Amino acid sequence: MTTIVVAMGEKNEIGFENQLLWGLPKDLKHFKDITSGHPVIMGRKTYESIGKPLPNRTNIVVSRRNDWFEEGILIVGSIKEAIKFAKKIDEEIFIIGGGKIYEQTMDLVDRLEITRVKADFTADTFFPEIDANVWKKVNEECHEKDEKNQYDFCFQTYEKI
Numbered sequence: 321m322t323t324i325v326v327a328m329g330e331k332n333e334i335g336f337e338n339q340l341l342w343g344l345p346k347d348l349k350h351f352k353d354i355t356s357g358h359p360v361i362m363g364r365k366t367y368e369s370i371g372k373p374l375p376n377r378t379n380i381v382v383s384r385r386n387d388w389f390e391e392g393i394l395i396v397g398s399i400k401e402a403i404k405f406a407k408k409i410d411e412e413i414f415i416i417g418g419g420k421i422y423e424q425t426m427d428l429v430d431r432l433e434i435t436r437v438k439a440d441f442t443a444d445t446f447f448p449e450i451d452a453n454v455w456k457k458v459n460e461e462c463h464e465k466d467e468k469n470q471y472d473f474c475f476q477t478y479e480k481i
């Protein structure tokens with residue numbers, strides 16, 4: 321199974337100036353729980369935004385540069401290659417962004433694990449539209465804001481119809 325993991329606002333916004341848009345510790349835990357132990361594929365900008373390899377996961381970073389190296393990650397030149405390597409490691413693989421990578425993998429994945437944050441944000445990066453003819457929501461779990469999580473949000477799972 322190949323799964324996209326993404327957190328987005330009500331207008332599909334996912335990032336601004338190479339940063340996330342909110343602080344939601346419950347979402348970070350959810351992300352860690354879902355992806356730990358499995359390969360994760362990300363774009364070079366998302367990797368730089370995180371700033372270090374995510375622990376307990378093979379980090380596969382997609383870049384067209386051939387002069388860029390970082391310790392502790394696997395750098396590949398295409399999404400196809402990233403998926404090929406990831407599948408050699410594990411059946412369950414996760415695509416974790418950002419916008420450019422989501423755009424190119426929406427058609428390739430089996431499942432979407434979405435955190436829908438119930439607010440609007442200023443953003444420069446967005447998730448593609450989720451086509452209701454292609455995707456159906458199969459699960460949803462909502463949480464209200466609290467002292468540590470500043471917005472209401474829902475964890476949603478979509479699968480291909």
Ligand SMILES: NC(=O)c1ccc[n+]([C@@H]2O[C@H](COP(=O)([O-])OP(=O)(O)OC[C@H]3O[C@@H](n4cnc5c(N)ncnc54)[C@H](OP(=O)(O)O)[C@@H]3O)[C@@H](O)[C@H]2O)c1
Nearest residue numbers: 326327335338339363364365366383384417418419420421
């Ligand atoms: N809310 C969320 O769940 C979430 C998750 C992840 C990221 N984000 C946010 O998204 C933003 C970053 O997204 P982004 O769209 O700017 O960048 P990105 O998708 O993370 O990375 C884009 C880079 O990936 C490489 N790339 C893309 N397509 C490629 C291909 N087909 N072959 C080879 N390399 C390819 C290129 O790297 P080179 O330039 O090195 O060639 C490109 O510049 C940030 O704001 C981040 O915080 C949000």
